[in-house]
Amino acid sequence: GEYRRPVVSGNWKLNPMTSGEAKETLKLLAANQRALEESGKDIPEVILFPPYPFIPLASELLEGTTVAIGGQDCSLHDKGAFTGEVSVSQLASLGCNHLLVGHSERRTLFDETDVEVNKKVHLGLNAGLRVMICIGETEDEFNVNLADAVNEIQVKKALAGVTAAQMEDITIAYEPVWAIGTGKVCDAPTAQEVHSAVRRVLDELYPNTGVAGRTRILYGGSVTPESIDVIMREPDVDGVLVGGASLMADKFSRIIDFS
Numbered sequence: 001g002e003y004r005r006p007v008v009s010g011n012w013k014l015n016p017m018t019s020g021e022a023k024e025t026l027k028l029l030a031a032n033q034r035a036l037e038e039s040g041k042d043i044p045e046v047i048l049f050p051p052y053p054f055i056p057l058a059s060e061l062l063e064g065t066t067v068a069i070g071g072q073d074c075s076l077h078d079k080g081a082f083t084g085e086v087s088v089s090q091l092a093s094l095g096c097n098h099l100l101v102g103h104s105e106r107r108t109l110f111d112e113t114d115v116e117v118n119k120k121v122h123l124g125l126n127a128g129l130r131v132m133i134c135i136g137e138t139e140d141e142f143n144v145n146l147a148d149a150v151n152e153i154q155v156k157k158a159l160a161g162v163t164a165a166q167m168e169d170i171t172i173a174y175e176p177v178w179a180i181g182t183g184k185v186c187d188a189p190t191a192q193e194v195h196s197a198v199r200r201v202l203d204e205l206y207p208n209t210g211v212a213g214r215t216r217i218l219y220g221g222s223v224t225p226e227s228i229d230v231i232m233r234e235p236d237v238d239g240v241l242v243g244g245a246s247l248m249a250d251k252f253s254r255i256i257d258f259s
């Protein structure tokens with residue numbers, strides 16, 4: 001198979017409650033990351049998705065490390081009378097290089113549709129951001145063997161109109177909804193099966209381009225320092241998207257330092 005550099009990403013969601021707490025975590029994370037980078041080990045690409053108001057603080061405190069910053073979502077609009085929204089241009093102008101789209105919480109709690117996810121993918125790419133697209137089936141869908149069908153539809157709809165060249169800036173995060181924030185980690189062989197099915201979908205969408213072999217497919221759902229090493233051993237698992245455990249600098253750093 002092709003070499004794909006692993007990615008460890010952290011999604012802080014609506015946490016922590018204050019910038020003071022964010023600052024403490026970011027300082028620890030920066031110190032851990034500097035030590036890891038100086039160790040000479042092979043380290044993964046690291047991306048942090050903090051809440052919008054903490055993005056400048058994260059950039060400042062992580063400066064000099066290789067940790068990149070991204071937005072957890074974006075507005076469908078670029079500017080104007082859309083109170084409370086945050087645009088891709090604003091994110092890019094703050095130094096964000098990444099954008100998370102289609103997180104299951106956006107889809108389920110905020111009724112985000114596949115069409116909106118696809119629009120955000122294009123907005124991110126056009127603003128020069130690298131886009132991480134979240135997909136994943138619910139527990140009911142998983143139980144009736146619909147995981148592959150659901151993920152295929154979500155991938156195809158999210159990538160509508162995305163060219164093979166643009167796929168260089170796309171990462172897929174498979175996050176089974178039933179494993180997010182539940183402590184139920186998808187077992188590694190099951191994740192591997194889904195990831196290889198998603199890679200086959202990419203091969204169908206972008207045949208003879210090398211896209212399927214190059215695209216990183218991450219796993220997300222209750223990843224912890226205890227589960228990271230096993231899941232990363234699967235050949236089609238190219239990294240992780242971490243929620244809860246990314247809020248604790250020592251846990252997140254241990255996940256980054258997986259073996």
Ligand code: PEP
Pocket residue numbers: 011175179180181182183220221222223241242243244245
């Ligand atoms: C997530 O929300 O992307 C996630 C994977 O959360 P957790 O790690 O807390 O399950």
